[in-house]
Structures are given as structure tokens and as C-alpha cells.
Amino acid sequence: MDVNSYNLENIDIAWCPGCGDYPILDTLKNALAELDIPPNDLVMVSGIGQAAKTPHYMRANVFNGLHGRALSPATAIRAVNRELTVIAHSGDGDMYGEGGNHFIHTIRRNPNITNIVNNNMVYGLTKGQASPSSQRGYVSSLQTVKSDPFNPLAVAVALDASFVARGFSGDKDQLKEILKKAISHKGYALVDIFQPCVTFNKINTFKWFKDNTYYVDDSYDPTDRVAAFQKAIETDKFPLGVIYTNPDKPVFEDDLSVYKENTEPLYKRQVDIKEKLKVLAYSKR
Amino acid sequence: MSKFFIKENASVVISGAAGQGIETVEQFLTRIFKNSGYYTYSTKEFMSRIRGGCNSTEVRISSKPVSAYVDRIDILIALSEDVFQHLESRISENTIIFSEHKNNLDSSLKVVDIPLAKLSKEAGGKIYANTIAAGLVFGLFSIDFSIIELELKKIFLDKPAEILNNNLKAAQIGYDLGQKYTNDNGIEIDIPKNPEAKDNMLVNGTDTVAMGCIAGGCNFISSYPMSPGTGVLAFLARQADDFGIIVDQAEDEIAAINTGLGAWYAGARAMVTTSGGGFALMSEGVSLSGMLEIPIVIHIAQRPGPATGLPTRTEQGDLELALYSGHGEFPRIIFAPGTPQEAFELSQKAFSLADKFQSPVFILTDQYLLDSLYSIDSLDFDSIEVHNHFEKTNQDYRRYELTENGISPRGIPGYGEGLVVVDSDEHDEEGHITENLDIRNKMVEKRLKKLDLIKKEIVPPELIGLELYKTLIISWGSTKKVIEEALNSLNDPEMALLHFCQVYPIHSSLKDYMDRAENLIIAENNATSQFGKLIKLETGVEIPYKILKYSGMPFSVEEIVKELKEVCHGCKQL
Numbered sequence: 001m002d003v004n005s006y007n008l009e010n011i012d013i014a015w016c017p018g019c020g021d022y023p024i025l026d027t028l029k030n031a032l033a034e035l036d037i038p039p040n041d042l043v044m045v046s047g048i049g050q051a052a053k054t055p056h057y058m059r060a061n062v063f064n065g066l067h068g069r070a071l072s073p074a075t076a077i078r079a080v081n082r083e084l085t086v087i088a089h090s091g092d093g094d095m096y097g098e099g100g101n102h103f104i105h106t107i108r109r110n111p112n113i114t115n116i117v118n119n120n121m122v123y124g125l126t127k128g129q130a131s132p133s134s135q136r137g138y139v140s141s142l143q144t145v146k147s148d149p150f151n152p153l154a155v156a157v158a159l160d161a162s163f164v165a166r167g168f169s170g171d172k173d174q175l176k177e178i179l180k181k182a183i184s185h186k187g188y189a190l191v192d193i194f195q196p197c198v199t200f201n202k203i204n205t206f207k208w209f210k211d212n213t214y215y216v217d218d219s220y221d222p223t224d225r226v227a228a229f230q231k232a233i234e235t236d237k238f239p240l241g242v243i244y245t246n247p248d249k250p251v252f253e254d255d256l257s258v259y260k261e262n263t264e265p266l267y268k269r270q271v272d273i274k275e276k277l278k279v280l281a282y283s284k285r
Numbered sequence: 286m287s288k289f290f291i292k293e294n295a296s297v298v299i300s301g302a303a304g305q306g307i308e309t310v311e312q313f314l315t316r317i318f319k320n321s322g323y324y325t326y327s328t329k330e331f332m333s334r335i336r337g338g339c340n341s342t343e344v345r346i347s348s349k350p351v352s353a354y355v356d357r358i359d360i361l362i363a364l365s366e367d368v369f370q371h372l373e374s375r376i377s378e379n380t381i382i383f384s385e386h387k388n389n390l391d392s393s394l395k396v397v398d399i400p401l402a403k404l405s406k407e408a409g410g411k412i413y414a415n416t417i418a419a420g421l422v423f424g425l426f427s428i429d430f431s432i433i434e435l436e437l438k439k440i441f442l443d444k445p446a447e448i449l450n451n452n453l454k455a456a457q458i459g460y461d462l463g464q465k466y467t468n469d470n471g472i473e474i475d476i477p478k479n480p481e482a483k484d485n486m487l488v489n490g491t492d493t494v495a496m497g498c499i500a501g502g503c504n505f506i507s508s509y510p511m512s513p514g515t516g517v518l519a520f521l522a523r524q525a526d527d528f529g530i531i532v533d534q535a536e537d538e539i540a541a542i543n544t545g546l547g548a549w550y551a552g553a554r555a556m557v558t559t560s561g562g563g564f565a566l567m568s569e570g571v572s573l574s575g576m577l578e579i580p581i582v583i584h585i586a587q588r589p590g591p592a593t594g595l596p597t598r599t600e601q602g603d604l605e606l607a608l609y610s611g612h613g614e615f616p617r618i619i620f621a622p623g624t625p626q627e628a629f630e631l632s633q634k635a636f637s638l639a640d641k642f643q644s645p646v647f648i649l650t651d652q653y654l655l656d657s658l659y660s661i662d663s664l665d666f667d668s669i670e671v672h673n674h675f676e677k678t679n680q681d682y683r684r685y686e687l688t689e690n691g692i693s694p695r696g697i698p699g700y701g702e703g704l705v706v707v708d709s710d711e712h713d714e715e716g717h718i719t720e721n722l723d724i725r726n727k728m729v730e731k732r733l734k735k736l737d738l739i740k741k742e743i744v745p746p747e748l749i750g751l752e753l754y755k756t757l758i759i760s761w762g763s764t765k766k767v768i769e770e771a772l773n774s775l776n777d778p779e780m781a782l783l784h785f786c787q788v789y790p791i792h793s794s795l796k797d798y799m800d801r802a803e804n805l806i807i808a809e810n811n812a813t814s815q816f817g818k819l820i821k822l823e824t825g826v827e828i829p830y831k832i833l834k835y836s837g838m839p840f841s842v843e844e845i846v847k848e849l850k851e852v853c854h855g856c857k858q859l
Binding site for chain 1: 484485486487488492496499500502504505507524525526527528529530531533535536537539540541543544545546547548550551552553555569570573577663664666667669671673675697698699700702703704705706707708709710716717718
């Protein structure tokens with residue numbers, strides 16, 4: 001698929017120059033092109049925040065809903081039409097703060113969707129307050145952070161998420177490969193992406209991410225859950241790459257009774273409601 | 286002994302602690318009386334607990350259709366001592382009480398001692414006390430025992446033979462007691478049977494809301510359990526395989542409604558069911574439905590609030606919540622069925638109008654309607670028709686294309702060449718985020734224009750009574766049948782009932798109906814007359830007489846009769 005087919009003309013992008021969101025958008029388009037997923041079969045679901053605007057800057061079906069809620073409609077969209085590729089794409093505040101409960105329970109359900117979280121450890125859109133992933137001691141215009149950051153990888157591994165990875169917006173090639181694996185994975189796939197916020201986060205800068213991350217090597221076995229948990233809680237240097245996979249976990253929508261004998265999306269179906277209801281009503285007589 | 290006479294219809298109440306099987310008795314009584322040729326109606330009131338406390342079920346047995354709660358108790362079976370205090374205000378010298386607990390009772394009361402503890406041991410254990418109680422009632426009515434036998438066999442089909450046999454034994458023990466009492470001239474019941482009643486269906490409000498939703502093409506429900514709204518979720522879950530319905534128990538109500546909206550977006554027909562407290566969490570989703578112009582059907586099963594309130598009781602306290610929920614301005618529709626048939630029809634309509642107008646539609650019910658068991662002749666299955674309003678898109682498709690009537694053709698992702706872009710931000714015709722204030726104005730006007738179309742399809746109010754009324758009582762939702770029976774018993778040709786099963790938008794005929802009345806009365810199961818306030822807002826008319834009840838119990842027929850007499854005392858002699 002030509003990567004240009006995802007390009008949207010004449011758009012006014014709201015991101016700051018130098019924002020990590022730009023390379024993530026580019027890389028996502030490249031990953032989709034290489035996977036040959038046409039824009040018509042793709043649904044980008046997002047919440048609120050700067051990262052959540054990503055779907056507006058590319059050609060795709062878009063459900064840009066409410067703050068923190070992207071995973072709920074994303075689960076539903078995939079459940080009623082398994083022919084669609086569904087990506088829920090937002091930022092750390094949206095997914096891990098406002099949407100924390102949905103994050104936990106979507107992992108438990110394991111729908112076949114990809115969850116991309118641009119993680120810059122700060123709130124950009126509301127101008128610089130701490131996010132759930134801001135580190136202890138981080139000073140914002142509003143507060144000095146006095147709690148430990150939310151660890152999405154450790155939570156996801158603890159919940160036996162079927163795919164858990166972390167990328168960095170500064171490494172487009174590696175990120176593309178991670179995204180391709182995540183989108184191709186059957187089941188819920190989390191890709192937490194470190195990215196600098198050039199305007200508000202002066203601590204976790206491009207250089208800081210470079211200095212404080214490393215890629216897991218080929219000898220690492222991502223199917224070992226205990227090892228994955230150890231990786232997920234490393235903080236002296238943060239691991240990048242595919243941290244954990246459980247390919248055997250049942251997929252939410254594939255287990256639904258509506259797909260037992262019929263693979264078609266719901267919108268194509270006709271159910272003989274009238275006759276079946278008459279039978280049901282007869283049981284009440 | 287003094288003899289009891291019961292004519293035309295009987296009110297039989299079984300009361301005891303939670304866990305004593307009162308709900309099972311309700312099932313026995315209603316099914317077996319119906320199969321014997323009586324019209325029945327039953328309603329229950331219960332505490333929010335699994336064991337203990339004091340609950341009761343009223344079963345009305347009649348020669349004509351009945352569907353309203355009465356305070357009066359003709360026959361009371363008291364399974365525990367607490368019953369007498371619990372039902373004190375409803376027991377009178379016209380009540381015949383069967384119980385083994387009779388200490389400290391007023392000597393004017395008629396109590397027949399039945400040694401239930403001893404008898405249930407004979408049947409196989411104390412769990413059979415409830416079946417003995419049911420058998421007793423059948424004995425009093427001299428029901429054909431073969432009908433009882435057949436029904437018990439059906440009910441216990443999947444259970445071990447011992448359970449069926451013990452229940453049959455228990456029913457026989459009770460039956461013999463009842464027969465003995467009748468033969469000893471203790472009671473005379475004169476309620477003619479009507480063979481037509483045998484073919485009726487027994488349904489509660491939950492059944493018909495759920496069946497109506499299925500008839501409306503519902504194939505997706507996401508909800509979080511909350512009484513009394515859970516029944517609809519459970520009903521659809523039981524029917525999921527047969528009707529091809531996706532059922533998801535969400536982690537919270539916020540997820541539930543956002544999931545429902547995602548389902549509609551992708552081509553399903555989705556609903557949520559909850560109660561006021563759960564709905565409070567959904568209000569962001571109502572607003573999202575308004576902005577995205579994605580349909581959603583919301584069933585709010587009202588119970589008394591604020592906050593947790595009385596979880597198992599009834600109230601009409603959430604009309605204003607439904608009406609004003611969700612930030613911003615956008616159209617909506619609110620139905621409030623008063624009977625199981627209305628619940629069936631309006632739930633279907635909720636789906637068709639939500640789809641047609643791409644707007645949130647509410648089905649506002651309450652515990653009283655949902656938990657009452659009605660005997661009805663039929664539901665209209667033949668006119669069921671599900672028409673999907675989404676369209677196949679072409680390459681130039683724009684989700685929010687500005688059209689003359691405000692409705693933009695709704696595409697769904699993956700069906701056609703177009704891209705379906707929806708955004709909770711203000712958006713342009715393509716659906717992309719915009720801060721262009723000219724487009725903002727056009728989009729606000731487009732969304733609000735849909736209200737003009739919605740107003741063309743308002744369900745008119747139903748006038749029950751003669752056109753030449755002088756006193757007009759206004760009702761909405763579940764109070765309908767209680768007020769109707771009260772008016773029947775008052776038998777005043779100058780009094781009529783105007784019942785609304787669509788409470789928003791209000792049908793334009795209301796003003797004319799009110800102008801023709803000399804006296805206006807509104808009856809609502811809440812403390813502040815929420816519908817009355819809405820009527821004043823829409824028509825400028827303040828209804829002077831309000832009959833309000835907010836204890837958590839439904840109105841009884843007697844209460845409405847008494848209130849109507851009192852309210853009208855000044856304006857007219859009844």
C-alpha cells in the first residue's frame with residue numbers, strides 16, 4: 001500500500017514544532033502501508049489530548065470520542081465488525097489517567113485492537129501539568145509530583161496482556177517494526193511510546209530518553225511472563241522493544257456467540273425477529 | 286364463625302422474609318390462576334437484602350383484566366411474625382389471615398391458625414412452606430388440582446424427582462387445608478372465570494422492554510448491573526444466542542455508554558440499561574451522542590434517589606435527570622411507558638427514532654412497572670419492522686454534510702468507499718476538528734433542526750374517559766393503570782385521565798386538553814412534580830392540584846381515589 005494513501009491534504013496541525021507526535025504519525029503510516037491495510041478498513045479511535053488528535057492528520061475512519069474513553073468504543077467497533085483494523089491512539093493522561101479503569105478492563109477482555117499511547121510524561125494540551133507517568137519530583141506549573149509514576153508495562157504484564165511493547169519516537173525504524181508486530185498481533189496490543197514534549201517537559205527530553213533507554217536484545221524471550229515483569233519494573237534504564245506476548249489468550253470478540261456460525265459483521269445480518277419473538281412469547285403463555 | 290365474602294376480584298398477599306420463597310409462590314399463583322381462567326396481576330415490594338427482612342407479593346385474581354396495585358388485602362398468608370407490623374396499615378377486619386404467628390394481634394382481626402412448620406416437615410422440610418401456602422390459596426378457590434399438578438411438573442421439569450414430589454405433597458397439604466376452610470363455610474369466593482384469560486401471556490415490564498428492544502433490532506447491549514435496570518440486561522443475555530445479540534458487562538457505566546456508541550458507529554443497534562445512579566455516570570455519553578450524532582437507546586429504570594436511595598423501591602424521580610443530562614444543546618426523545626404493551630411498542634420505537642434522528646432516545650421506566658407481572662392477551666409482533674438508516678458511502682462522503690433538514694446520511698466504516706470521521710470536538714462537514722466559528726454556527730443549527738422533525742413524530746397523549754370532562758388528571762409512565770382503576774371505581778363521567786407515554790418533546794395537543802378542563806390535577810410518583818414543571822415550562826400553565834408520592838412505594842388505587850375525592854372536594858362534590 002502506498003504510504004501517501006494515508007496522507008490528508010490541507011490540514012492545520014495543532015502540534016508544536018519538534019513534537020514527538022510527528023515522527024509517531026509518520027511511522028504509523030509507514031507501518032500501516034507495509035502491512036497493506038487500506039484506510040477504509042482502518043478505524044482510528046482516540047480520546048482527548050494532543051496525541052489524540054493524531055487521527056485527524058491522516059486518512060482513516062475516525063472515532064475521536066471523549067477523554068479517556070477510546071478503548072470502550074474501540075472494543076465495540078471491533079466486536080461488531082471483525083473485518084476492521086482498530087487502533088486506539090491517545091496519550092498518557094488520556095489512557096492511564098482519565099481512562100485508567102478502561103485500560104485495566106480492556107486488557108482483561110483482550111479485544112483484537114492495538115493501543116498506542118504517546119507517553120511524554122506531561123499534560124501538553126492543558127499546558128504542562130503532571131501526568132500519571134510523570135516521575136516523582138517532577139516540577140510543573142501546578143505541583144511537585146509526590147507519587148511514583150504509573151507503570152503501564154508492569155500493569156499490563158500483571159494483567160497478562162497479550163502483547164506489551166515500548167517504543168521511542170526518536171527511533172523510527174525500531175518503532176515501525178514494533179508497531180507492525182502490534183497491529184499484526186491477534187489480541188490486545190499495548191505500545192507505549194516514549195516521546196519528548198518540547199514545550200512543557202524540560203526534564204524528559206530527547207536526550208534524556210536516549211540516555212535512559214535501551215533495546216532488549218534477540219536473546220530476550222518475551223513469552224516468559226516473570227522475566228517480562230522484571231523488565232517492566234526496570235527504571236535505571238527503561239527497556240524498549242517487545243516486552244511480553246501471550247499469543248494463546250482468547251480474543252474477546254472471537255468468543256462471542258454471534259460469531260459461532262456466522263463470520264459476517266453485524267450490519268450485514270438479518271435476524272428473523274418476528275418469528276423468534278413469537279416463539280419466545282409463546283413460552284410466557 | 287363469621288363468613289368472608291370475596292366478589293369480582295381478590296387481593297391475595299403472601300409475605301415473609303427474603304429467602305422464604307415468596308417469588309416462587311408468585312410464579313405458582315399467577316400461572317395456575319391464569320391457566321384456571323382468571324385474570325391476574327401481581328406486584329412485589331422487597332428489601333435490598335438476600336435473607337431476612339420482610340417482603341410481600343400481592344396477587345390479584347379477577348374476572349376482568351386488572352393491572353394495578355391495591356392497598357386492600359383480602360387474603361393474607363403471613364410466613365413470619367414481622368409481617369403484621371410490616372403490613373399493619375393494609376390489614377383490616379376484612380382481611381382473612383392465615384398464619385401460625387398470631388401473638389399480640391388485635392382480637393378484631395380474623396386469624397386462621399395454620400401449623401406451617403409442622404406441615405412443611407411432613408412435606409419434606411421447611412423450604413416447602415411456601416408451596417403449602419400456595420396450595421392453601423388454590424384450595425380456597427377450589428382450583429382443579431390437575432392444573433396445579435401439571436404446572437408444578439413444568440416448573441420443576443429440570444429438578445430431581447424428589448423435589449417435584451415434595452412440592453406436590455406440599456401443594457396437596459395446603460390445598461386440603463384451603464378446601465376444608467371453604468367447606469366449613471369460612472369463606473365464599475364469587476369470582477367468575479373467563480376462559481379467554483387462559484390464553485394470556487404473563488409478562489413483567491422488564492420482559493416487554495427487553496422484547497421491544499429486540500423487536501427494534503437491538504443486537505448489542507453494554508451495561509453495568511444496577512437494580513432495577515439489570516433485568517433487561519439479563520433478559521437480553523438469555524436471548525443472546527438466539528437473536529444474535531452481543532452482550533457486554535462493562536466495567537462501569539461510563540464504559541457502557543461509550544461502548545454502545547462505538548457499536549452504533551460500526552453498524553450495530555445498541556442500548557444501555559441502568560438506573561438513575563448509573564445513568565449519572567453516563568451523562569457524558571449522552572452529550573457525545575448529541576455531538577457525534579450517533580444514536581443510542583438508554584433505558585433508565587427509576588428507583589428512589591438521591592444517591593443510592595432505596596435500591597429496590599420505585600419512584601418517578603429521574604425525568605429531569607434524563608431531560609437535562611449531558612452538557613451542550615442537542616435534541617433528545619424521552620418515552621415513559623405505562624403498561625407492558627406500551628413498553629413493548631415504545632422500546633421498538635426508541636430504536637427506530639434513535640436511528641432515524643441520530644440522537645439519544647430514553648426509555649424511562651421504574652421498579653413498579655418492571656417488576657409487576659401482568660396478564661396480557663398479546664403483543665403486536667406482526668408489525669415489527671427494522672429498517673437500518675445507514676447508507677453505503679462513496680469517495681466524497683462527508684459524515685456531517687449540511688442538509689436541509691439537518692440529517693446527514695450516516696455511513697459506517699468499511700461499507701462503501703468513503704471514510705466515516707466523527708469527532709467530539711466541533712467538526713466540519715468531513716468530521717474533522719475545527720475552530721471555525723462560522724462552521725460552529727452551522728453545525729449547532731443543523732443539530733437542533735432535527736428537533737423539528739422529531740416533533741412531527743411525537744406520540745400523542747391518550748385520553749381515558751369522555752371528551753366532555755370537567756376534571757382532567759394528567760399522568761405519565763407507570764401510574765397509568767392505577768389512576769385508570771381509581772377513575773373506574775369513582776365512575777364519574779366528568780373526570781378523565783390524560784396519560785403521556787412520551788414526556789419529551791410534549792405533544793402540542795396538551796394545551797388544548799388543559800384549556801378544556803375546569804380542574805387540573807397531576808399525579809406523579811415523586812416529590813416535586815417534575816412533569817408538572819416541564820408542562821409549565823412548555824405551556825405556561827401551572828397545574829394547581831398535585832398528587833405526589835415519594836415513599837418508595839407506588840400509588841395504590843385507594844390512595845388515588847381518596848386523593849381525588851379530597852382534591853376535588855372544594856371544586857366539586859363527588
